[in-house]
Amino acid sequence: MSDFPPTVLPLLTEETALNALRRTWQPVANAAAVPPGGVMGYTLLNTELVIARFADGSLLAADVACPHKGARLSAGCIRDGQLMCPYHGWRFNAEGDCLSIPSLLEPNADKLALSHLRTYEVRQRYGFIWVKLVASRHGLPAVPEFEDERWTYLMGPPMKFAAGWRREVENYLDMSHFAFAHSATLGQAADPRIPDMKITLHEDGFQMDAPFPALQSTHEMPGKLQSTHHRRQRCHLPNFTTIRQSFPDGDERVLVHVPSPNTGESCTVFWSLAISPGFRGPPPEQQIEFAVRVLDEDRQMCELQIPREVPLNPSRGGWGVLVMPGDTLATTFQKQFRRWLTAGATV
Ligand code: FES
Ligand SMILES: [Fe+2]
Structure with missing residues (x-):
């Protein structure tokens, strides 16, 4: 049963969402791709x-x-x-x-x-x-690790998704797909039941804190990237999302994903990775290569979904109906995105 009856929600239109997104900063290229x-x-x-x-x-x-x-x-x-x-x-x-x-x-x-x-x-x-595209007061969130010269900062190759940007955000926040969609990278033994999550709402979005158990992969040696860590996922509405991974030895990684909407049914994921000083684990290039493989697995899942964009209003196959524990963060995103839209977004 839905925990969010459609009847109590105002119906929102894609045009409303489009107009709101036009008032936000969106990535269009890696800077290095457009030299003088x-x-x-x-x-x-x-x-x-x-x-x-x-x-x-x-x-x-x-x-x-x-x-x-x-x-x-x-x-x-x-x-x-x-x-x-x-x-x-x-x-x-x-x-x-x-x-x-x-x-x-x-x-x-x-x-x-x-x-x-x-x-x-x-x-x-x-x-x-x-x-x-349209003047507004929207600004970019501060991510100090991306501008701290002691951290290693790497740009990922942008990846096109034949799927709407909200499908990608939901995928990024999805807690129960690891064992299936990422069986070749993160490991078949990943537990689809979610660990304890603590969700905190912020004025510009929300965050999730959770302990992550070590993942076992049958395809490669479990490495640092699959080892136990604390994870903080932060979403700055509408679509600027970061993951901070804190490992027991003090090493950290901060990933950013921004699915920049090309059309109502396609987006380009811009992403980058900051690695803390003296990180004990795979070399940075290997971490990027691993992340590309994981992201490509996510792309395939997003492109399988019908319709290509998550409907704004609760629906079967969308959100707010058939909600499972692993969908909690994605549902939080949809609810907060609605709040952001109806509050006038960035006008
Ligand atoms: S100069 Fe651009 S179309 Fe003629
Ligand atoms: Fe994924």
């Missing part, structure tokens, strides 16, 4: 963007379609310090100003002014490039 002179495309919340970095390091995020004939500027390049459209060579600066229209016999200030790109807020932090 780099140009790329990214679809964020159904909006196709061009992301470019100029020689001085400044970033541009703008609608991808050239104001002239709509060619994708993501196929352009930086030429003489300006973003150049591949079709007729119009050029733009980091502010989106159109500086040059080669076909004009004489410069025409009016035409240049009308040709300004539609730009968005863009910034770099934690090794990611972030874009906010």
Whole structure:
């Protein structure tokens, strides 16, 4: 039986969620993927963007379609310090100003002014490039370990999921899938019954604290990453989630996952890993490689789910119906996301 009868909840729409997400910072690239002179495309919340970095390091995020004939500027390049459209060579600066229209016999200030790109807020932090589509007071949460030079900080390769971003968040918070979805990595002997969880609500989200028993894998020697540890999972709404693993010997790891919504049914997971100084365990590159394998197993599970996005309102196959103990954290996320949406989110 549902512990959350649908009848008492206001019905929320995907449009409400989309508009709220547009007011939040979302990652669009690993910073290293867009070096000076780099140009790329990214679809964020159904909006196709061009992301470019100029020689001085400044970033541009703008609608991808050239104001002239709509060619994708993501196929352009930086030429003489300006973003150049591949079709007729119009050029733009980091502010989106159109500086040059080669076909004009004489410069025409009016035409240049009308040709300004539609730009968005863009910034770099934690090794990611972030874009906010609509101005708001939303800020990025502080994760000191990511900016502490004593810690080893590694960027994971972004992974595309043919699944909605809330499917990915739920997966990240799911406590009973390890023995099944991760039998090849984390171990078949993982206990699908959840350990004692302590959930704490915060103004901007929630966290879970739990002891994690050692996992046994039949495929490889149980290593540090599968050994007993304390786990704190923190979700900063809507989709910035971290896991802090504290091992008995004092070593720690902090992982961040942000499933950046491409469309209503797809997302790209940006993630990174901070490792405490002198970590006694597998070398950092091996930890990333292991995490990629685990994440790919999660991707496969998310892509199996119907519908591709978790319905906002309680439903069978979604959330709030057939709730089991291992779903507690995912249910907490859905309830808190509703609270965040109905409270006006980041307006
Ligand atoms: S379409 Fe971009 S310059 Fe013509
Ligand atoms: Fe998983």
